[in-house]
Amino acid sequence: MLDHDILIVGGGLTGLRAAVGLCDRFNVGLISKVYPTRSHSIAAQGGINAALTNNPDSRDDSWEKHTFDTIKGSDFLADQDAAEIMCKEAIGIVYEMEHWGCPFSRFPDGTIAQRPFGGAGYPRTCYSADITGHVLLNTLYERAVAKGVKIYPELFVAGLCIEEGQCHGVVALDMKTGELIPVSAGVTFFGTGGYGRVYQHSTNALINTGSGIGMAYQAGLPLKDMEFVQFHPTSLIGTNILMTEGCRGEGAYLLNNQGERFMQRYVPSAMELAPRDIVSRCIQTEMDEGRGFEHPLGRYIQLDLRHLGSKKIIERLPGIRNICIDFIGIDPVLEPIPIMPCQHYSMGGIDVDKRCASELPGFYAGGECACVSVHGANRLGGNSLLDTIVFGKLGAQAIGEDLEDGVPRPDEKAILRLKDKVEEKFRRLAAPGAEKPYRIHAELGAVMNEKVGIFRTREELEQALDKLIELKRRYGDVGVSSPVRYMNYELTAALELEAMLDVSHTIILGAILREESRGAHFRTDFKTRNDGDWLKHTIARMGDDGSPVLSFKDVTITRYQPTERKY
Amino acid sequence: MIKASAYTFKILRYDAMKPESSPCFSTYKIRVIPGLTVLSVLIRIRDEIDGTLSFRSSCRSAVCGSCAMVINGKLDLACRTQVAAFDTDTIILEPLPNFEVIRDLVVDMTPFWTMYEKVQPYLIRHSPVPEKELPQSEAERLRIDQYVNCILCACCYGACPVLARGPDSDYMGPAAAVKLERFVLDSRDERPAGALDVVNDEKGVWACDTMFHCIDACPKDVRPTDAIVGLRKAMVKNRFQKMLGKAKNEA
Structure with a gap:
């Protein structure tokens, strides 16, 4: 049995930042199902928000203004005390990452460069x-190596051990040897990322299954605001690779098949730099009303960078250019990029407070798998990298405080009991089954895409629920091709699929229940925000029959009274 | 309508847990539409034809470095390689060379990461930290740009003719040199000249034959040989300065 004071699950920005913050004082272990530098944090492109006031156009910026933009962007569902903390911490976090060697782009005066992003009053x-x-991920991994953090790459967590109101650790599969390893820990911290892969079209890495969220939920922890799913306006058609908001930050246009900058008709004040939920709806509307372009890979809208000129494109957006050339054979210097909106980010997640603490002693979570909530109903671009590092840091601080009187003693017997259960699950999956995991996954992705997308209606959501229940039933018949446990990606996919089905269940039920439109959750049968009834967080717990039971929680309002969200 | 073409995928299979078996190719016939990547076909094969096939993948957009392998003789990331990029309807996939295979296309990356850690791959400073950022000019930032782009996929390591001489070579490999040079050239880094000693031998930068295979193999246009040559120059300069009694304080 492995034993640590603190076990961190996830080697992305949140997990690494938490580990770096705790390893001097505690015996810390970090488990990741991939090598940490393969984590999805690596794929973030555009930037991290902090009111540094380096940009000549942002001299009047402040963390308070950043806070207001974040809360307005959230359609007033964010907890305002938490958003304040995040935006205040932002400045120190960016300087700290710079001091640790992060190679930010620079302005001519040698300061960290800043660009405009959607929904922000200043280029920050x-x-x-x-x-x-x-x-950022490389810098934090380098920091973790410098500090000698104990990292276990390619350990796949197969179960979270919660008994008697305490978290005791996890059971993990060593992917290299196939061995099941019990891991005991006084405190477990999840930084396991989002669930993008429950959607067929997502910008997310293939590893973003939301299995951490699902595992916590299956172990009895509540999830928050799961119906709020961010659809990014600009993903490359076909592969759905992210085309950063930084493109529009640098001045790119969105064009329909009339050659029109259609954002003029929707949000003339912000144009292409309106927040993501709004821009995604505008693009979807243009395509639905016949003003998109047709392509064998799907309908699309153009993201036009050409007027920026080759120098700016090559300097500021070299990765975007390479992706376009490699993946669709288009050079954005010469041709517009064909884009479509698709799933990008999970606003909801494991219900935690602004210290990353869950309701259960000894279990904490941060980053995309968690919901503090700082993003509310819609996250602003540039705030997710910020969230990951700030709450990795603050979670570590909170754990340090909570362990001042000593590290709780985990119950090793409880972990061994969980190991037996996981063994049983493995045996079941290795038995011949009529269903293959990929088929259920594909059908789940399709129904989430079609019925739980940018525009939602009760009728379609209920159809999605019916389908979900059918898929859950069929999951009982899933079998994998080989009982071998090492480097058996079909096996790990089958294990994660169960969590994906549960996560999707909470998304769909939350979306059915919430009869209003707020941020990224848009109901065509309830088109306006309804603060009287719905200015509250949705909480989902797994009921006895395995279905979510929903309740509500107040939103923390400090200084910003909800007003109509206009740009 | 898009027309699918028939392709033959030959994939080298091996299971290190069954040492009695020897590596052999499995052949899969699959219809592919233009624009599909090697990785997307691998996923289809695993999902629909053969669930026992092992390979790593994550970002599918050429930024995470998981899926490096040999594709029709060329080292590259499976996710960014188009099936239609070759003048043939047969695609042969093999695991990264210069590593032990664990299973199929999955290799044991441990030696790669060991070398990475050996070079102190992080910013080293002794001076007090300012309240704001450490200033760095655009030109200074540009100097480390190509090295910053490294995604640690190990294509260079797999392509290296020195490492190909066998596990006894103990050579650090190109990627570790890139990481070290990325910090040596960083205007903010204050590592003492002695920090280069760890690679200043026949297993370090002097082992490189400057055959440039690593440059050809890099999917991110990094030039590891530049780093190796740069480090060699720095070492010679350090030695020269030492002889003149001007060596940096090693503290």
Whole structure:
């Protein structure tokens, strides 16, 4: 049995930042199902928000203004005290990452460069060309190596051990040897990322199954605001690779098949830099009303960079250019990029407070798998990298405080009991089954895409629920091709699929229940925001029959009274 | 309508847990539409034809470095390689060379990461930290740009003719040199000259034959040989300065 004071699950920005913050004082272990630098944080492109006031156009910026933009962007569903903390911490976090070696792009005066992003009053998005996630993740991994953090790459967590109101650790599969390893820990911290892959079309990495969220939920923890799913306006058609908001931050246009900058008709004040939920709806409307372009890979809208000129494109957006050339054979210097909106981010997640603490002693979560909530109903671009690092840091601080009187003693017997259960699950999956995991996954992705997308109606959501229940039933017959446990990706996919079905269930039920439109949740049968009835968080717990039971929680309002969200 | 073409995929299979078996090719016939990547076909094969096939993948957009392999003789990321990019309807896939295979296309990356850690792959500073950012000019940032782009996919390691001489070579490999040079050239880094000693031998930068295979193999246009040559120059310069009694304080 492995034993740590603190076990961190997830090697992305949140997990690494938490580990770096705790490893000097505690015996910390970090488990990741991939090598940490393969985590999805690496794929973030555009930048990280902080009111540094380096940009000549942002001299009047402040963390308070950043907070207001974040809360307005959230359609007033964010907890305002938490948003304040995040935006205040932002400045120190960016300087800290810089001091640790993060190679940000620079302004001519040698300060960190900042670009405009959607929904922000000032250009406050700090960046490194269009590889900001790559440089941040590498810097934090380097920091973790420098500090000698104990990292276990390619350990796949197969179960979270919660008994008697305490978290005792996890059971993990060593993917290299196939061995099941019990891991005991006084405190477990999840930084396991989002669930993008429950959608057929997502910008997310293939590893973003939301299995961490699902595992916590299956172990009895509540999830929050799961119906709020961000659809990014600009993903490349076909592969759905992200085309950063930084493109529009640098001045790119969105064009319909009339050659029109259609955002003029919707949000003339912000144009292409309106928040993501709004831009995605505008693009979808243009395509639905026949003003999109047709392509064998799907209908699309153009993202036009050409007027920026080759120098600016090559300097500021080199990764975007390479992706376009490699993946669709288009050079954006010469041709517009064909884009469509698709799933991008999970606003909802494991219900935690602004210290990353869950309701259960000894279990914490941060980053995309968690919902503090700082993003409310819609996250602003540049705030997710920020969320990951800030709450990795604050979660570590909170754990340090909570362990001042000593590390709780986990119950090793409880972990061994869980190991037996996981063994049983493995045996069941290895038995011949009529269903293959990929088929259920594909059908789940399709129904989430078609019925739980940018525009939602009760009728379609209920159809999605029926389908989900059918898929859950069929999951009982899933079998994998080989009982071998090492490097058996079909097996791990089958394990994660169960969590994906549960996660999707909470998304669909939340979306059915919430009869209003707020942020990224848009109901065509309830088109306006309804603060009287719905200014509250949705909480989902797994009921006895395995279905979610929903309840509600107040939103924390400090200084910003909800007003109509206009741009 | 898009027309699918028939392709033959030959994939080298091996299971290190069954040492009695020897590596052999499995053949899969699959219809592919233009624009599909090698990775997307691999996923289809695993999903629909053969669930036992092992390969790594994550970002599917050439930024995470998971899916490096040999594709029709060329080292590259499966996710960014188009099936239609070759003048043939047969695609042969093999695991990255210079590593032990664990299963099929999955290799044991441990030696790669060991070398990475050996070079102190992080910013080293002794001076007090300012309240705001450490200033860095655009030109100074540009100097490290190509090295910053490394995604640690190990294509260079797999392509290296020195490492191909066998596990006894103990050579650090190109990627570790890239990482070290990325910090040596960083205007903010204050590592002492002695920090280069760890690679200043026949297993370090002097092992490189400057055959440039790593440059050809890099999917991100990094030039590891530049880093190796740069480090060699720095070492010679350090030695020269030492002889003149001007060596940096090693503290």
